[in-house]
Amino acid sequence: MSSARLTPPVVPATFRARFSALRNIWPFLLLVWQASPMLLLISMALRLIRAVLPVTALWIGKLIIDEVVRLSALPDRPVDLPGWWQSDLLGLLIGYVVAEFALAILSDVLGRVVGLVDTLLSDRLTMSSSIRLMEHAATLDLEDFENADFQDKLERARVQASGRMSLMGLLFTQMQNLVTVSTFAAGLVLFNPWLILLLALALIPAFIGEAHFNAQSYSLDFGRTPQRRELDYVRQTAASVESAKEVKIFGLNSFLTNRYRELSESFYTASRAIAQRRAIWGGVLTALGTLGYYAAYGWIIASTLAGDLSLGDLTFLSGSFLRLRSLLEGLLTTFSSTAAQALYLDDLFSFFQVKPEILTQANALPFPKPIRTGFVFENVGFRYPGAERWAVRGMNFSLHAGETLALVGENGAGKTTLVKLLARLYDPDEGRITLDGHDLRSYDLDALRGEMGVIFQDFMRYNLSAADNIAVGRIEERNNRPRIIVAAQRSMADQVIEHLPDRYDQMIGKRFRNGVELSGGEWQKLAIARAYMRGAEVLILDEPTAALDARSEFEVFQRFKELSAGKTAVLISHRFSSVRMADRILVLAEGRVESSGTHDELLALSGRYAELFELQAAGYR
Numbered sequence: 294m295s296s297a298r299l300t301p302p303v304v305p306a307t308f309r310a311r312f313s314a315l316r317n318i319w320p321f322l323l324l325v326w327q328a329s330p331m332l333l334l335i336s337m338a339l340r341l342i343r344a345v346l347p348v349t350a351l352w353i354g355k356l357i358i359d360e361v362v363r364l365s366a367l368p369d370r371p372v373d374l375p376g377w378w379q380s381d382l383l384g385l386l387i388g389y390v391v392a393e394f395a396l397a398i399l400s401d402v403l404g405r406v407v408g409l410v411d412t413l414l415s416d417r418l419t420m421s422s423s424i425r426l427m428e429h430a431a432t433l434d435l436e437d438f439e440n441a442d443f444q445d446k447l448e449r450a451r452v453q454a455s456g457r458m459s460l461m462g463l464l465f466t467q468m469q470n471l472v473t474v475s476t477f478a479a480g481l482v483l484f485n486p487w488l489i490l491l492l493a494l495a496l497i498p499a500f501i502g503e504a505h506f507n508a509q510s511y512s513l514d515f516g517r518t519p520q521r522r523e524l525d526y527v528r529q530t531a532a533s534v535e536s537a538k539e540v541k542i543f544g545l546n547s548f549l550t551n552r553y554r555e556l557s558e559s560f561y562t563a564s565r566a567i568a569q570r571r572a573i574w575g576g577v578l579t580a581l582g583t584l585g586y587y588a589a590y591g592w593i594i595a596s597t598l599a600g601d602l603s604l605g606d607l608t609f610l611s612g613s614f615l616r617l618r619s620l621l622e623g624l625l626t627t628f629s630s631t632a633a634q635a636l637y638l639d640d641l642f643s644f645f646q647v648k649p650e651i652l653t654q655a656n657a658l659p660f661p662k663p664i665r666t667g668f669v670f671e672n673v674g675f676r677y678p679g680a681e682r683w684a685v686r687g688m689n690f691s692l693h694a695g696e697t698l699a700l701v702g703e704n705g706a707g708k709t710t711l712v713k714l715l716a717r718l719y720d721p722d723e724g725r726i727t728l729d730g731h732d733l734r735s736y737d738l739d740a741l742r743g744e745m746g747v748i749f750q751d752f753m754r755y756n757l758s759a760a761d762n763i764a765v766g767r768i769e770e771r772n773n774r775p776r777i778i779v780a781a782q783r784s785m786a787d788q789v790i791e792h793l794p795d796r797y798d799q800m801i802g803k804r805f806r807n808g809v810e811l812s813g814g815e816w817q818k819l820a821i822a823r824a825y826m827r828g829a830e831v832l833i834l835d836e837p838t839a840a841l842d843a844r845s846e847f848e849v850f851q852r853f854k855e856l857s858a859g860k861t862a863v864l865i866s867h868r869f870s871s872v873r874m875a876d877r878i879l880v881l882a883e884g885r886v887e888s889s890g891t892h893d894e895l896l897a898l899s900g901r902y903a904e905l906f907e908l909q910a911a912g913y914r
């Protein structure tokens with residue numbers, strides 16, 4: 294992992310950082326565009342029309358008032374309503390009123406259509422960014438997922454992908470309001486440019502206050518991602534199908550609830566402090582805005598009295614002013630929340646910037662089929678990121694093509710690490726691993742992984758159907774039922790599946806409706822079937838048989854030996870009855886190869902292997 298990736302995240306609390314986050318708006322709009330260009334264009338066009346409606350309506354209102362005033366001042370005006378109807382004086386007035394009515398209807402209809410389009414667009418955006426997030430996460434290294442900072446980043450990005458989409462509505466409304474504001478402002482400027490200035494000056498303090506408190510909320514949220522993840526973890530542990538058994542038996546409920554309470558109390562206290570300060574300061578600063586509005590209103594009234602403005606002008610100006618004030622206030626505060634939300638977008642985009650380090654090199658070699666000579670570990674050393682101890686070091690051995698090699702050693706000896714290095718889940722820090730004489734790094738990564746059938750001791754228990762639980766071994770062949778059945782027969786999972794109510798279509802696991810739970814050993818048989826399903830050149834079973842009964846494990850390994858004939862295979866087990874079936878056994882201790890040979894050769898050496906074997910054998914006597 295590069296040092297840049299390990300740098301602790303900096304909390305961007307400053308004012309400048311917030312506004313520089315606005316640069317995220319463009320890539321964000323690009324995301325929206327990619328989600329659905331058509332919907333985006335429709336939304337923009339409709340909003341543009343909506344934006345000019347308010348000023349048009351207000352202007353028509355002014356014309357109506359001026360016309361009413363003109364008509365009522367006519368010297369030979371009709372005296373009653375029928376008289377007005379019969380005169381041909383009302384044509385213009387009726388025209389204005391009909392236009393005003395039509396505008397009101399149009400505005401309403403447009404509002405609803407825009408709402409609909411935005412909902413659809415937002416759904417598409419949530420979907421496309423979540424998919425992009427999943428696709429990107431899939432390219433990253435295992436090492437990344439094991440890093441707590443990375444998990445914080447992933448968590449924040451995940452929240453952004455699904456929760457931050459209100460930014461879209463906010464942004465579009467803001468653009469629309471900006472156009473509306475310009476139309477109103479143009480009207481005001483025609484009468485008196487100073488009015489605008491007065492308005493702006495009165496609003497700026499409220500805006501700065503809002504921006505400041507948003508920044509504080511964000512840094513609070515940002516800094517607390519680890520606690521929030523812990524909070525989610527505690528909540529999940531306290532009430533999930535996986536944990537319910539232990540929580541009950543160990544009586545962990547109040548321990549977990551108390552931990553949850555403790556964490557959420559501290560969240561609450563911190564956010565309350567910000568909310569209170571925001572409420573007080575927000576009130577004071579908004580009062581300043583009100584002051585500016587009334588000063589301008591006073592000027593408009595005075596000018597009307599002085600005869601400089603008509604009654605229609607008075608209505609238009611005061612109406613414009615009122616709308617402008619609330620629009621500008623809304624614009625400035627939403628601008629501030631846009632900046633705040635844009636800050637949150639940093640999380641999403643910075644997640645997309647994390648790049649994998651285990652990659653396919655240019656001019657990569659195809660995987661050799663069949664493998665000719667095998668794998669060679671040349672002085673291989675590897676240390677987990679952040680760990681002081683080497684997990685494996687100075688490791689030298691060969692895994693010959695077509696042989697079955699067993700790995701034995703005490704807990705923590707480095708067996709699983711060795712398998713992970715073989716599958717290039719990690720690259721060695723020292724030395725190299727070769728396959729048919731070429732560094733493993735020079736092979737195409739997808740092809741390499743495609744030819745590795747590894748079943749780990751902590752294999753996944755997918756809440757999927759029995760067939761899919763096996764098909765995950767070669768998911769492209771998911772619909773190839775005969776292949777799935779053969780894999781199940783080889784691992785003896787078929788005997789488990791035969792007893793399930795829906796056989797291969799039975800949902801496994803308790804998470805979903807009609808799901809059936811399996812025993813540990815039954816799960817393991819399903820998992821081992823994945824290795825056969827994969828049909829890879831290299832087969833690796835990393836202790837996925839621990840829960841099998843003695844007879845099953847014996848049979849599973851015997852079949853494994855037979856079925857892996859001609860394939861290169863590795864098996865890890867603590868049971869010597871299984872291990873002795875291997876062609877060769879590698880004894881690991883403290884990250885090194887201590888000895889190797891057949892079962893009999895190793896026993897004759899009277900070393901660690903003989904000692905461990907004797908210990909186990911003694912237990913059965």
Ligand SMILES: Nc1ncnc2c1ncn2[C@@H]1O[C@H](COP(=O)(O)OP(=O)(O)OP(=O)(O)O)[C@@H](O)[C@H]1O
Pocket residue numbers: 439677678680684702703704705706707708709710711
């Ligand atoms: N993801 C990890 N991050 C940091 N250290 C790790 C990680 N996985 C394993 N280690 C450390 O590396 C060493 C070797 O672990 P490994 O899992 O390879 O042992 P193992 O021989 O497979 O043990 P077991 O028989 O218990 O499965 C151990 O000291 C372990 O603590």
